[in-house]
Amino acid sequence: MNIQMTDVTLHIDEELDENDLNIVEEDLRENDGVISVHREGNRPHLMMVEYNPDRVTSHRILNTVTSQGLHAELIGL
Numbered sequence: 001m002n003i004q005m006t007d008v009t010l011h012i013d014e015e016l017d018e019n020d021l022n023i024v025e026e027d028l029r030e031n032d033g034v035i036s037v038h039r040e041g042n043r044p045h046l047m048m049v050e051y052n053p054d055r056v057t058s059h060r061i062l063n064t065v066t067s068q069g070l071h072a073e074l075i076g077l
Contacts, residue, residue: 003052004052004053004054005035005050005051005052006050006051006053007048007049007050007051007076008048008049008051008058008061008074008075008076009046009047009048009049009074009075009076010046010047010048010049010061010062010065010072010073010074010075011045011046011072011073011074011075012024012045012046012047012065012070012071012072013045013070013071013072013073014045014070014071015045016044016045016070018044021039021044023068024047024065024068024070025037025039025047027064027065027068028047028049028061028064028065030064031051031056031060031061031064032055032056033051033052033053033054033055033056034049034050034051034056034061035050035051035052036049036050037049037050038050046075049061058074059074061074062074
């Protein structure tokens, strides 16, 4: 079985605390096709999302964040 994987970096404009960042991560992981979500401790406003483009789009990933009332952009497209 050959699974396609790609990634995108999300830049979240708001400064979120650890609890809110965890909620965003959990919501992203709930998307069918999202494989992993990673953020570096020194850059919490950036999230790397690895996903299967056959199952979810980068725009759906972005919408997951913006539908929470946050402002975010995709980086690396």
